[in-house]
Amino acid sequence: MPLPALPRRAAYITLNTPHRRNALSLDELRSLKEQLIKHNTSPTTGRTLLLPPFKPSILSKLERSHASLSSPPSPSPSSPGASSHSADHSSEDEYSWLVSARSFARARAGLPAVLVLAAHGPVFCSGHDLRELRGLAPALVVARVSGPAVAAGCQLALTADLPVAHADTPFRLPGAALGLPCSSPVTAVSRRLGAARAFGMLALAEDVRAAELGGAVRVVTGGAGPEERVAVLDAKVGRMVERLVGMSPQQSAMGKWAFWTQTGLRGQDYLGPDGDGVEGSGGDGYQDAVEWAGRVMALHAKSEDAKEGMDAFLEKRAAIWHGLG
Incomplete structure (x- = not known):
């Protein structure tokens, strides 16, 4: 099923391996990185524009x-009125x-103000091979979590600025049940959900519904079946993106950097x-x-x-x- 059209000044970053449950293989990680770089590189100057490190200094x-x-x-003494740099x-x-x-x-002329992270297929993302992923894009990143977010997929979803999911969508860190605790994915999960909730997910390796994540994920309800639930989700994502692209992109980027730095x-x-x-x-x-x-x-x-x-x-x-x- 094709992804819905986005408003002007918004663009998708997509996971596109539904036959492998959108597992984050090395190729898929490269693809995500290439998409991020593309959407943050000026088509005029070729300069890649990312937020500075989240350091108070x-x-x-x-x-x-x-x-x-x-x-x-x-x-300039040699050229009156010229700028001296x-x-x-x-x-x-x-x-x-x-x-x-x-x-x-x-x-940033020609670059999107909002990015929507989305997956093709019924699983948002699974797999255990995600490496460190930082949210240094000046554009706000909305995660459209359209199916189970497992292991690295849970990490990826909760790394986004604004994750959105149906209330019944499961988030899971399954590694402990396999003898391989999800110690890497839980780094992002703990920072979004807090230590107590994240450790419970790490230790028990059980599904936790989006509605149980205490507001860390924006949730939608309704829809009798999978397709109807995705339609409800897409409507919510569309409204959010429409609102975000109406904000000042420069002030939003500065606010994003300041927020994550002060934390x-x-x-x-x-x-x-x-x-x-x-x-x-x-x-x-x-x-x-x-x-x-x-x-x-x-x-x-x-x-x-x-x-x-x-x-x-x-x-x-x-x-x-x-x-x-």
Whole structure:
């Protein structure tokens, strides 16, 4: 059955080996990687645009990058009015596309704002040979979990930004029952579901319905049979994608990076806005995360799309995002 059409500025990343239950073989992993790279590589410049590492210290580079964009260019002595680009601007310019909506539109012209991870066939994904997969795509990734998510498939689904499944869809880490616990897949599962739930899945190797995952997976209900359930799922995914592509893609990308970065703040030392070390507050890192995220909010507020969003709200009209070009 063909996958439903997606709105403009959205694209599929697909698992396409239903005859092998969409098991993540080396070839399938290569295919997923190639699709991700394709959807994040500029067709104009050939540059691959991924989010920076989820490290708090990167924020200082983003702040400097925005400052360099906001500063008027220095005239060159030999060419009045020409821009002077010193060597220390090269690393700052690396991230200009992430902090400026207009730069984002130029850099990512022709690339999707939302990616939908989907599988052909009745099984979303099975197998135990998934290696580390990171969600560094600036586009938000929706996982359309249309069938059982087993072992690496469970990991893959829960690595997505927004997994969606029918309430009765099973998620399972079966390895312990085979004498080979799913110690690699459970890394992603534990970070999405929490230690207690994830360890229960690891130890018992039993099915857990999507409805039992405590909101970690968005669920749909209804449908008398498999085809009807998939139709209900597709309708939900379609509505979500339609809403997501209507957001500012630059601000969504920045928000995604900031969210996953702040979850890693656990009271440890990190770099402040001046590049000097900041002593962590200890505890669960909440105070550090609040202070760090305050700096992110300041960057959000400087984006052209923040001003456009506020103007549109006050003028009671739809926003026209600069990040869309």
